[in-house]
Amino acid sequence: MKYQKKSLDYQLNMEAFHEMDEHIPMIKSERDALRSWVKQGHDIDSNPWNLTDNLDGPLNYLHAYRIKNGYPSGPWDDWERPGDRRCWDLSRKSFYTKEELDF
Numbered sequence: 029m030k031y032q033k034k035s036l037d038y039q040l041n042m043e044a045f046h047e048m049d050e051h052i053p054m055i056k057s058e059r060d061a062l063r064s065w066v067k068q069g070h071d072i073d074s075n076p077w078n079l080t081d082n083l084d085g086p087l088n089y090l091h092a093y094r095i096k097n098g099y100p101s102g103p104w105d106d107w108e109r110p111g112d113r114r115c116w117d118l119s120r121k122s123f124y125t126k127e128e129l130d131f
Contacts, residue, residue, distance in 0.1 A: 044072040
């Protein structure tokens, strides 16, 4: 699908990409993949693998990309709210807080 570059959705998605690019540490392959995803007309807060967080909402593309490539945590986690650290549960393919996993 060719996305309309002048559409409001496209402009908002690109703005979100630039904001994330400015504030979140990324390596070149992550940045390139994320840019490609957004330029195809997708929301930055969605992912093609349908990975979800602990509330069954979709993970943003960058988190999902990192999980699919085998490194679900690292220094980029600092952009999350303090005290909101989540752990990846492989069996459920979703993020959960430490308290939720300790039940």
